[in-house]
Amino acid sequence: MTGTGKLTSKAIAVVVIVAMLQAVGFSPVVMVLITGIVFVLWLVTRRAQAREVERIFDFYIAADAILREEERRWYGFEIAEVIEHGESLLEIMPDPPPLNYYALGALYHRLGNYQATVEYLSRVADDEQHDEVHRTAPSPQLRRFVTMLRRIEFHPASAPQALAAIRSLERARQRNAAKLLFDSRSVVGPESFTPADNKVGEVKEVHQETSFASLPLSAISAPPPISKVLHDVYQDETRASN
Numbered sequence: 001m002t003g004t005g006k007l008t009s010k011a012i013a014v015v016v017i018v019a020m021l022q023a024v025g026f027s028p029v030v031m032v033l034i035t036g037i038v039f040v041l042w043l044v045t046r047r048a049q050a051r052e053v054e055r056i057f058d059f060y061i062a063a064d065a066i067l068r069e070e071e072r073r074w075y076g077f078e079i080a081e082v083i084e085h086g087e088s089l090l091e092i093m094p095d096p097p098p099l100n101y102y103a104l105g106a107l108y109h110r111l112g113n114y115q116a117t118v119e120y121l122s123r124v125a126d127d128e129q130h131d132e133v134h135r136t137a138p139s140p141q142l143r144r145f146v147t148m149l150r151r152i153e154f155h156p157a158s159a160p161q162a163l164a165a166i167r168s169l170e171r172a173r174q175r176n177a178a179k180l181l182f183d184s185r186s187v188v189g190p191e192s193f194t195p196a197d198n199k200v201g202e203v204k205e206v207h208q209e210t211s212f213a214s215l216p217l218s219a220i221s222a223p224p225p226i227s228k229v230l231h232d233v234y235q236d237e238t239r240a241s242n
Helices: 003-024 027-066 074-093 100-110 116-123 140-154 162-190 226-241
Strands: none
Touching: 027 074, 027 100, 027 140, 027 162, 027 226, 074 100, 074 162, 100 116, 100 162
C-alpha cells in the first residue's frame, strides 16, 4: 500500500471512530479530546518505530568506523559499547539483517573473542537460510528497516553517512566473512569446523543452523597470541597422528 493509501485509510478510520462516538451520545468536546489522545498516541508510536530503525543505521555507522579505520587505535571499551548496541538490536528484531551478524562477528574478532566471532559469522557464511533472499516473511521491524533503506538508496543525499557505511560493510562482508570465520575456528579448535574445501581459508556452505548464544561483554578477555594457539593446536594434532 502506498503512503497516500495508508493516509486515506487512517483518515477513514478517524471518521468512523468519530461517527461511532457521536452515535453513542458523546459530546463534541469529549470526541475532540478522545480524537486528540488517539492522534498523540499514534505519533508517539510512529516516532518510536522510526527510532528503532535509526538505531540500526547508527550501529552500522559506528561499526564501519571501527572496522574500516584500522590505523586508528580504538579502545576496547569503545568497541564493546558498539557491540552492546548491536546486540540490543537483536532483542527488538526477530529477523535482523545478515549485515548485523557480520558486523558483530567482525567487531568481536577485533577484540579477540574468537568464540563469539564463530557464533555470529557462521550464520552469515555457513547458513544460506540467513541470506536476504530467504527473508520472505519479514517482521514489521525488518519491513520498516528495508523501507527506509530503499528510500536512502533512491535519495542518497538524505543520509549519505549511513549509506556509505552500509556499502562499506557489505563489501567487507563479501570479502572477509569466510576468512575471519576460518581464522577464528583455527584458534577456537578443530571441533568448531564444518566440512571444508581443500583450499585454505575457504569453508563449504552447510545447511544446518548453528546454535547461537550471545556472550556477555564481561566475558571479553585478551586472548593468547594467535601464533602460539595455532602452534599448540598443530602440535597436538601431530602427536595424535604419531
